[in-house]
Amino acid sequence: MKKVACSIVLLVAAAGCTRVAPHQRGRLAHPSMTQSSVIGPGEQHVRAVQEGAVGGSLDATSGCGCN
Amino acid sequence: MQRAAAAATDRLGLPRLLARALFALACAISISAFAKPASAGEGAGSSATPSAGAPPTGATVEASAELSTYADTDNVTVVAPNARAGIRDDAEGWAVGARYLVDVVSAASVDIVSTASSRWREIRHAVSIDGAYGPGDLRGAGSASVSVEPDYLSISGGLSPSWKLDDDHVTLAVSYALGHDTIGRAGTPFSVFHRTLVRHQMAAGASFVLSPSSVLWLGADVVVERGDQSKPYRYVPMFDAQVAPQVPPGAHVALVNALRRDERPLEQLPTERERYAATGRWLHRSRWATLRIEERLYMDSWGQLATTTEGRYAMDLSERTTLSPDVRLHLQSGASFWQRAPTVTETDGAVMIPRLRTGDRELGPLAILTVGMDLRVALTQRLAAVRTAFVVRAAGMHTSFIDALFISQRQAIFTAMAFEGAFQ
Numbered sequence: 001m002k003k004v005a006c007s008i009v010l011l012v013a014a015a016g017c018t019r020v021a022p023h024q025r026g027r028l029a030h031p032s033m034t035q036s037s038v039i040g041p042g043e044q045h046v047r048a049v050q051e052g053a054v055g056g057s058l059d060a061t062s063g064c065g066c067n
Numbered sequence: 068m069q070r071a072a073a074a075a076t077d078r079l080g081l082p083r084l085l086a087r088a089l090f091a092l093a094c095a096i097s098i099s100a101f102a103k104p105a106s107a108g109e110g111a112g113s114s115a116t117p118s119a120g121a122p123p124t125g126a127t128v129e130a131s132a133e134l135s136t137y138a139d140t141d142n143v144t145v146v147a148p149n150a151r152a153g154i155r156d157d158a159e160g161w162a163v164g165a166r167y168l169v170d171v172v173s174a175a176s177v178d179i180v181s182t183a184s185s186r187w188r189e190i191r192h193a194v195s196i197d198g199a200y201g202p203g204d205l206r207g208a209g210s211a212s213v214s215v216e217p218d219y220l221s222i223s224g225g226l227s228p229s230w231k232l233d234d235d236h237v238t239l240a241v242s243y244a245l246g247h248d249t250i251g252r253a254g255t256p257f258s259v260f261h262r263t264l265v266r267h268q269m270a271a272g273a274s275f276v277l278s279p280s281s282v283l284w285l286g287a288d289v290v291v292e293r294g295d296q297s298k299p300y301r302y303v304p305m306f307d308a309q310v311a312p313q314v315p316p317g318a319h320v321a322l323v324n325a326l327r328r329d330e331r332p333l334e335q336l337p338t339e340r341e342r343y344a345a346t347g348r349w350l351h352r353s354r355w356a357t358l359r360i361e362e363r364l365y366m367d368s369w370g371q372l373a374t375t376t377e378g379r380y381a382m383d384l385s386e387r388t389t390l391s392p393d394v395r396l397h398l399q400s401g402a403s404f405w406q407r408a409p410t411v412t413e414t415d416g417a418v419m420i421p422r423l424r425t426g427d428r429e430l431g432p433l434a435i436l437t438v439g440m441d442l443r444v445a446l447t448q449r450l451a452a453v454r455t456a457f458v459v460r461a462a463g464m465h466t467s468f469i470d471a472l473f474i475s476q477r478q479a480i481f482t483a484m485a486f487e488g489a490f491q
Contacts, residue, residue, distance in 0.1 A: 018236065018276060018277055018278060019234075019236070020236065020276050020278065020279050024279040025279065027279060027280045027352035028279065028280070030352050030357065032352070032357035032359075032381045032389070032391075033282060033350050033352055033357060035274055035282070035284050035348065038359070038379065038391075038441075039460075040133055040135060040149075040460070040483055040485065041133075041147075041149055041166065041168055041193075042133065042137070042145075042147040042149065042168075042170075042481075042483055043135065043460075043462070043481055043483065045147070045170070046137055046145070046464075046479075046481060049429075050429060050435065050466070051373070051375075051397055051399065051429065051435065052371060052399060052402070052427070052429040052430045052431075053342075053365045053367065053371045053372070053373030053397075053399040054365075
């Protein structure tokens, strides 16, 4: 646990050392660099139904054909 | 190839017509993508940044329609059309949108066969709305959704503020969502029978700009569930303790019926569950491609542990065409109360069944390998007043049920076709 915490702190510190000017952010602004899910709602629902350990999804509900 | 695709989809229960349509559409899009050379204005800059050269002016109206299909070797098919519309103004920092989705599920899975029930079909309707506002460093977003089917009603809503710090080098985000599900039985009004399930989902995370081409996301989420989510249709076969070892993984329905006892109680799951997950996601953009790698670690109070690893490589084949192969591996252990062949105990002639019991193989140990590919083709120039695009996705999924009755593996194919449009 301590190692994980130290790693996160180091990561934040390293990020703080990196300075990226606005004119250097063309690649970061590319649509494919999104943090959002890149799959559609249909596939998200399939995963939510088929993986008991999926968690964190409020759209699992039913409609799974699994009776 | 067309014949092979049709044969494969026939085996999975998809109509031959759909296979032909998918094949024809893929050909048409490929021809369209490579036949149109990019104009001089399209390729400007080192990347396809939407805002490069033309800052957003005014609101943008966006709309999309998608048709997805799912079919597996367990005789489950799903056809799910959905449509989304929204309007956004990036300069002012606001956006609103709404989505409508319909699931048509048709199933004759082995669980249904084992209870001597006939194939059934069910339709789910889901509506969601979302919005966001934040012209400065602080941004707030909210969403709400309702999902309705004959025996299940789900209502949820959530808020997720975020802050940009350190000259946009770090973005912190937190979120809270509340879900309220009403679980019923088909053909029985909720007023006669229903169970309630409440979910609280809390998440926090941060993204870090590591370089002019790399971003890292670290996040964690906790889900607290209260309520009985046992399936009111799922009956669990019971075995004598000395017989249970004779029931192998993947045992056929006939063997299970020959060895099981007469008792077949309904599923009973714990009424409380806490889920914990940690996610790391690294994105790197090179000149012509984006690499996305994600790892998610999961554990919950039911004793399940899981790891999900994903990789995706989006390649710009041309100014208008992006091909994105992806691979995903999900591994999970079984819940602490999971038993492939649940056993009864007899004391002085009294039969005791396990207090917690399930036949839901998704609560058992399993592995799912998904290999897929997206093809996105812009039909117009990137800076055109009206922009349209076609997206086609196909994915194959292989599931290994390591310790379950009836089936030990399942193959599935998922397809989606989407048309997107936007204008300012």
